[in-house]
Amino acid sequence: MKLLTINNLEFAQKQQEIANNFAPISLNRLAETLALQSENAHLATIHFTLTGDYKRFRQPSLHLHIKSQLPVICQRCLEEMLINLDLNFDYLLSDSTINEIEANEIEANEVEGSDEIDWLEINSEMNVHELIEDELLLAMPIAPVHEGPCSSLSMQSGEKPNPFAVLKGKFK
Numbered sequence: 243m244k245l246l247t248i249n250n251l252e253f254a255q256k257q258q259e260i261a262n263n264f265a266p267i268s269l270n271r272l273a274e275t276l277a278l279q280s281e282n283a284h285l286a287t288i289h290f291t292l293t294g295d296y297k298r299f300r301q302p303s304l305h306l307h308i309k310s311q312l313p314v315i316c317q318r319c320l321e322e323m324l325i326n327l328d329l330n331f332d333y334l335l336s337d338s339t340i341n342e343i344e345a346n347e348i349e350a351n352e353v354e355g356s357d358e359i360d361w362l363e364i365n366s367e368m369n370v371h372e373l374i375e376d377e378l379l380l381a382m383p384i385a386p387v388h389e390g391p392c393s394s395l396s397m398q399s400g401e402k403p404n405p406f407a408v409l410k411g412k413f414k
Contacts, residue, residue, distance in 0.1 A: 319392035
């Protein structure tokens with residue numbers, strides 16, 4: 243996969259947009275957490291849209307939307323499954339020389355009521371795939387499980403006799 247880098251300040255000021263699809267195997271750290279050898283591996287996709295803006299928060303910002311379908315192992319039944327992630331992120335761009343007081347002022351005045359906004363340092367060579375990988379790693383469940391009951395897991399509750407049932411009548 244070709245490395246995708248942007249000048250994030252220029253990207254935001256020109257209100258540019260990038261949309262693309264790629265396979266998660268190209269993201270090394272994420273690939274280590276996935277079941278990419280499974281029969282569902284061919285279904286694994288990551289679709290993203292990165293949009294630049296400078297008017298929304300009255301300063302340069304980026305909006306990232308990630309929609310992905312990733313193969314993982316269910317921690318309950320140990321069968322493979324696909325998890326769907328639909329994520330949105332907003333980033334304000336700032337110079338590393340901005341001091342904490344200015345940052346707090348901007349945050350209080352311009353993004354009031356939103357704790358869903360992160361800060362990114364202005365970077366002339368920001369790696370977009372690395373940003374996507376970081377966000378996916380943070381959003382992945384620690385122990386993924388099927389939403390409903392696992393299909394291959396047969397519960398035997400009630401089928402086996404309770405080994406302590408014989409003691410039940412002895413201590414009344």
